[in-house]
Amino acid sequence: MREPKCWLCLVVTGLVPVVVSVKSTLATPRRYTADWVSLDTRPLPSWFDEAKFGVFVHWGVFSVPAWGSEWFWWHWKGQPQAGYEQFMRRYYPPGFSYADFGPQFTARFFRPEQWADLFEASGAKYVVLTTKHHEGFTNWPSPTSWNWNSKDVGPHRDLVGELGAALRERNIRYGLYHSLMEWFHPLYIIDKKNSLKTQHFVNTKTMPELYHLVNSYRPDLIWSDGDWECPDTYWNSTSFLAWLYNDSPIKDEVVVNDRWGQGCSCNHGGYFNCQDKYKPEKLPDHKWEMCTSIDRKSWGYRCDMLLSDILPAFEIIKELVKTVSLGGNYLLNIGPTRDGLIDPIFQERLLTIGKWLNVSGEAIYSTRPWRVQMEKDKRTVWYTSKGTTVYAIFMHWPEHGILKIKSPKTTESTKIMMLGMHGNLKWSKDSKDSLLITLPSLPPSGLPVKFAWTVKMTNVK
Structure with a gap:
């Protein structure tokens, strides 16, 4: 006998089944339109609020000079600062370019399993890796970043893919940081000279990269940045997010932040970052995240880092507790070396947090703000x-x-x-x-x- 076409069958006479049509009760999935009125109504996937604590990783070619900050190229050539110019004159030969740092970004000691073990021991429930900072170098073989990516230059490895595989073996959620802009990309410079009436850079670089990242690595979180110079209409942000929420392979689980164009921070997107090291003093009415760095002066690794620049463990845990009490997530940054090593002081801080969470995590994970914070x-x-x-x-x-x-x-x-x-x-x-x-x-x-x-x-x- 063939399988009935519905679950409800009435036997009327003998063995002859009469199939009764039953209208489906499954709701049609909601479609979001490419505007903030619609996009801002999307519910935030629950995993993010339950996670509470994550690790941020700033890693790129800026990890090679490892001096000043991850904005090294900009402070050297964009809006030159004397200290950066003096550093280059002292330690590098005349004619040395920023691109010459690329081959020195070796990641030769990068062991993704070791990183993932450390992050797991820290108690982090999600990790956010820089796929591309404002310098434009991509930590994966981006097809729109020829000869300025980690497969063609330096490590000759897919750093984004390797870390993602190690994290997922440990059931840690994977987030990808991506800068919309690039300081010195010729097409971006042209668009700005055209008063943003053209979108050469967006259409050939930024958006193809974002779609490629989503389809290739299926991140749980997209941490957008580098948006502040242009409106979201230039970046085509709402069109991308509508696709992300409606049709992408991660549409049901993906979380995004609020950095999608001028005026978006603290107003539009998924959860709110508002600004780096954002610290509200009372309970916000929207899910938010505080991102901060163990090194007070930089997000990337610095060879000139001093112990006095490092957040004490007491201060880190105090910030974590305050953030969670006020309904936020706490994203704590480290900067690995160009070789792929994590400085012992960063390891110590992460492990200290993990030991504390082993005891106190019940009061952190999956909690809600109380009536009194x-x-x-x-x-x-x-x-x-x-x-x-x-x-x-x-x-x-x-x-x-x-x-x-x-x-x-x-x-x-x-x-x-x-x-x-x-x-x-x-x-x-x-x-x-x-x-x-x-x-x-x-x-x-x-x-x-x-x-x-x-x-x-x-x-x-």
Whole structure:
């Protein structure tokens, strides 16, 4: 007997089935149009808000001079600064060009599995790699970047593809940073001279690259940048995003940021970056991300980096906690060397975060902002939540081992414990209805973490 054409069949007489037509209840997938009114209504895929913590990687030809910042070429030749010119005169021969740095970007010690192991140990749930910075060099064999890509020059490897494969073996989401602009590309310079009435650069370079990245590597996230000189109409941003959301192979899972043209940051796109190292002081009404760098002075690796330039682990975890309490994600940057090594100080900071998250991650991953995000008395306490469970994270140990907080309202079934330790903590109320939590009486070495301790409160309001 042939398989029935529907699930509902009525036997009317004998063995003769009568097939009853049933109208499909499947909703037609929504189509987004190429305008911000439509695109901004797309729901953000849930994985991004659940992830909370990611690692940013700035790596490119700028890692060869490794001095000043990743804007080395611009500060040397675009808007020259004396320090960069002096650096080149001191260490490189006359006539040396920026393109001559390309073959020296060797990545000879780049082991993607080792990088992925480190990122996994850091507790990062997603990693964002620079595919192309404003210098135009691509870390994959871009067909529109002949002889200025990592397959033709330097490593002779597909760096984007290799790292992606290693990350996905560990179930880490993969994001791709891509600069829309290139400082010195001849077609971009022509378009600007034409007052952006032409789009030679966009049509032959930027957009073909973005489509190629999506179809070749299927990223979970596209971290756009380099947009600020031109409106989104020049970049054709809305047309690309409409295709990305409607028809691309990653349409259901991909996440994008807000850097798609002048005036877009903090207004249009997926989640909001707003600006580098953005730190809102109150709960925003839109999903956001703070991107910052372990090296305060640069996103790329610097040979002139000093220990005093490095964010302390305490400060990093404090920023992470504040960011998550205010509904954001925390994207922390490192800059590898031209050889593909990650400096030990960067490794140490990432591993310290991972150790803290091993204990306190329950208060970070997949949490939501609570009705109160922060309270401050003698010390600052940050809150996150999951349903009726509330987490209070405090950076400094209170005097006499008594944590006093005002916001949680207890019930008859309230229980309180400290993450990383067994057993419930004793608690009481004072005359002003503040909650007094008696913390474990242990020496510092006996506590689960060195700072940023978390108490977990169930059945509180």
